[in-house]
Amino acid sequence: xxxxxxxxxxxHYDEEFIERRGKKLxxxxxxxxxxxxxxxVFLCHGYGMECSVFMxxxxxxxxxxxxxxxxxDLEGHGKSDGRRCYIENxxxxxxxxxxxxxxxxxxxxxxxxxxxxxxxxxxGALALHIHRKEPGEWSGAVLQAPMCxxxxxxxxxxxxxxxxxxISGFIPxxxxxxxxxxxxxxxxxxxxxxxxxxxxxxYQSLPRVKTALxxxxxxxxxxxxxxxxSNASFSLRCLVTxxxxxxxKNSDLECLL
Numbered sequence: 036x037x038x039x040x041x042x043x044x045x046x047h048y049d050e051e052f053i054e055r056r057g058k059k060l061x062x063x064x065x066x067x068x069x070x071x072x073x074x075x076v077f078l079c080h081g082y083g084m085e086c087s088v089f090m091x092x093x094x095x096x097x098x099x100x101x102x103x104x105x106x107x108d109l110e111g112h113g114k115s116d117g118r119r120c121y122i123e124n125x126x127x128x129x130x131x132x133x134x135x136x137x138x139x140x141x142x143x144x145x146x147x148x149x150x151x152x153x154x155x156x157x158x159g160a161l162a163l164h165i166h167r168k169e170p171g172e173w174s175g176a177v178l179q180a181p182m183c184x185x186x187x188x189x190x191x192x193x194x195x196x197x198x199x200x201x202i203s204g205f206i207p208x209x210x211x212x213x214x215x216x217x218x219x220x221x222x223x224x225x226x227x228x229x230x231x232x233x234x235x236x237x238y239q240s241l242p243r244v245k246t247a248l249x250x251x252x253x254x255x256x257x258x259x260x261x262x263x264x265s266n267a268s269f270s271l272r273c274l275v276t277x278x279x280x281x282x283x284k285n286s287d288l289e290c291l292l
Contacts, residue, residue: 046098061114063087065094065104074149078106079158083238085113120238122246125253129164152176207245
């Protein structure tokens, strides 16, 4: 798919690689062509996903509405460097995102623009972690099924978690974590499921040991600190839940609005 195919009517699309921690990370942007930029939107993709193709429609819709949209493929995801879908340290992904988003916010043409985070599933958790580290830098966020807590239906039994924790120090990249099919559980539309399965940039194998533990610990930390997202200057909207994230915790998040 060429760059023009990733754009849309009255939308300019661009992409570039940035350097972080010795790795090349893919970034992309959708900009409105014939209207003044209203605000900035920063995309945070979900587990195994990527920005340029999977979140293309979201980027185009926001840009057509007058927003400048920016996305980054996390380490090990999409077109970025790193072992496929291996998360050694979730906070490193948070810091990578903060670094890129800050570099955009500090550009002269964007300094006085409102800025919003848009996150899906694991990306919703990422957005909340970003806000916790930079509470005064964001105007708001839109979260779709944020991973504030992993659904009990998909979470391994405690004995399995204990075993995985013990072996993660020896074989952290092992694809062995027992899990229901994330694509089937996260996406109800069969057409969308097939589009995802046909996208070679999307990871579709079993979760790696360390990756699963990092996502679990990340969601547990958010669960303990949900009250920190309640801020008069931070507008938050939690859209929907799925079978991967916890409906109850997303409801708790809604209560903070």
